[in-house]
Amino acid sequence: MKAIIKATDQAGSLQVTDMPAPQPGPGEVLVQIKATGLCYSDVTILNNKYVGRKPVPIPLILGHEGAGLISELGRGVNAHSAGDRVVIEPLAGCGHCNQCLKGFKNMCQDWEHVGITRHGTFSEYIVVPVAQVHRIPDNVTFEEAALTEPFGLVVRSLEQSKPMAGETVAILGPGSLGIMHLLAYKASGASKVIMVGLGKDRKRFDIARTLGADHTINIEEKDPVKAILDITDGEGVDIVVETANSPKATQLTFDLVAPRGRIVLFGLYPKAEFSPVAMLRKGLSVYGDVAQVTRQFLYALKLLASDKINLLSLITRRFSFDEAPEAFEVARQGDMVKVIFKS
Numbered sequence: 001m002k003a004i005i006k007a008t009d010q011a012g013s014l015q016v017t018d019m020p021a022p023q024p025g026p027g028e029v030l031v032q033i034k035a036t037g038l039c040y041s042d043v044t045i046l047n048n049k050y051v052g053r054k055p056v057p058i059p060l061i062l063g064h065e066g067a068g069l070i071s072e073l074g075r076g077v078n079a080h081s082a083g084d085r086v087v088i089e090p091l092a093g094c095g096h097c098n099q100c101l102k103g104f105k106n107m108c109q110d111w112e113h114v115g116i117t118r119h120g121t122f123s124e125y126i127v128v129p130v131a132q133v134h135r136i137p138d139n140v141t142f143e144e145a146a147l148t149e150p151f152g153l154v155v156r157s158l159e160q161s162k163p164m165a166g167e168t169v170a171i172l173g174p175g176s177l178g179i180m181h182l183l184a185y186k187a188s189g190a191s192k193v194i195m196v197g198l199g200k201d202r203k204r205f206d207i208a209r210t211l212g213a214d215h216t217i218n219i220e221e222k223d224p225v226k227a228i229l230d231i232t233d234g235e236g237v238d239i240v241v242e243t244a245n246s247p248k249a250t251q252l253t254f255d256l257v258a259p260r261g262r263i264v265l266f267g268l269y270p271k272a273e274f275s276p277v278a279m280l281r282k283g284l285s286v287y288g289d290v291a292q293v294t295r296q297f298l299y300a301l302k303l304l305a306s307d308k309i310n311l312l313s314l315i316t317r318r319f320s321f322d323e324a325p326e327a328f329e330v331a332r333q334g335d336m337v338k339v340i341f342k343s
Contacts, residue, residue: 001021001123001124001125002017002018002321002343003018003061003119003123003124004123004321005059007059008058011048014046014324016321016324019123022119022125023127024074024127025127026076027130028130029074029080029086029128029133030072030073030126031069031127031128031133032068032070032125033066033068033123033126034068035068035142035143035341036067036121037063037146037147037338037339037340037341038327038341040177042115042328045115045116046062046328052113052117053109054111056116057117060115060120061119061120062115064090065090065121065146065147066087067085067145070086080130084133084135085136086133088132089133089294089297090115090116090120090121091111091292092105092129094108094111111291134297134301137301139305139307141312144311145301147180147304147338150176151184151303152292153177153292154181155292155296155299156296157184158184160262161239163185163189163190163239165190166189167237167238167239168190168191168193168194168231168237168238169181169192169193169238169240170193170228170237170241171185171196171241172244172252172253173242173243173244174196174201174204175337176337178197178208179204179314181243182211183211184309190239192231193213195208195215196244196252196256197244198218199220204337207337210313224255224256228256232258236257237258238258238261239261240263241263241264242263242264242265242266243266244267245268246269248272249272250267251273251275253265254279254282254284260282260283261285262285263284263286264287265288314338316339318339318341319341320341320343
């Protein structure tokens with residue numbers, strides 16, 4: 001089978017290779033991948049910038065956002081049939097630690113994650129435990145289903161920030177995750193959603209406006225604090241979501257949010273500065289988390305099936321596995337929203 005791998009410990013060691021298709025063991029299924037999304041995490045793993053709970057094994061098939069057809073069942077699997085359309089939930093906990101028993105497998109210190117601690121979805125076939133595949137609703141395409149995992153992170157943000165109809169939201173970073181948040185908060189009744197980014201995000205700003213963004217702010221041209229205070233009659237926004245992957249964005253979230261507001265941080269960086277006094281004096285709630293739990297993944301899938309959210313509009317480029325170097329270069333340039341591999 002064809003697969004995209006990080007081949008060595010060297011940064012950027014991307015290879016498209018042929019390797020034997022895996023065989024499902026007891027309690028596992030073999031899935032033929034039909035669509036799989038390229039994520040920022042894949043880029044950080046490839047470039048040796050990912051820091052996780054476990055070492056990344058090398059060589060590694062990359063990718064963790066995948067959907068396809070069950071091709072073969074392992075012994076003891078009777079909840080599915082060959083030919084079922086399924087989406088892969090990438091995260092599994094150990095099942096017996098305190099966090100797993102409390103329902104927070106994303107906090108398990110011994111977790112396994114497709115495309116991070118074990119082979120991923122950038123291959124024609126993948127073996128996963130049967131508990132990690134979920135049937136795709138009939139009205140959801142493979143491409144949409146492949147985006148269930150990142151959209152599950154958005155569901156997590158909604159669960160934490162609890163938006164009320166009429167509230168205002170600022171989203172820092174108009175990439176795929178930022179624009180997914182835009183769609184979700186608009187669907188939740190936000191009166192104004194403001195996308196904040198850089199000059200290089202002009203194409204993404206255009207897409208965001210098409211999808212319902214009320215305002216876009218290029219911080220290289222405007223003072224974002226002044227701009228948002230003007231938009232919100234001097235109050236600041238009720239909710240700020242930081243998806244910019246820049247430590248400079250952390251303090252900005254505290255400057256943009258209104259008193260008693262909520263901040264959701266996604267920053268995949270080790271250090272950032274902010275003012276604890278500003279947080280205390282404004283009475284803010286700040287949320288940080290990692291990955292997601294099955295509940296959030298399944299709610300994301302339900303939302304995709306409801307037709308209230310259209311993620312197909314976020315897919316700006318499609319590639320074959322053979323075109324992996326070009327796909328990663330497009331992702332590095334940062335002017336696309338979502339890149340998909342089709343098998």
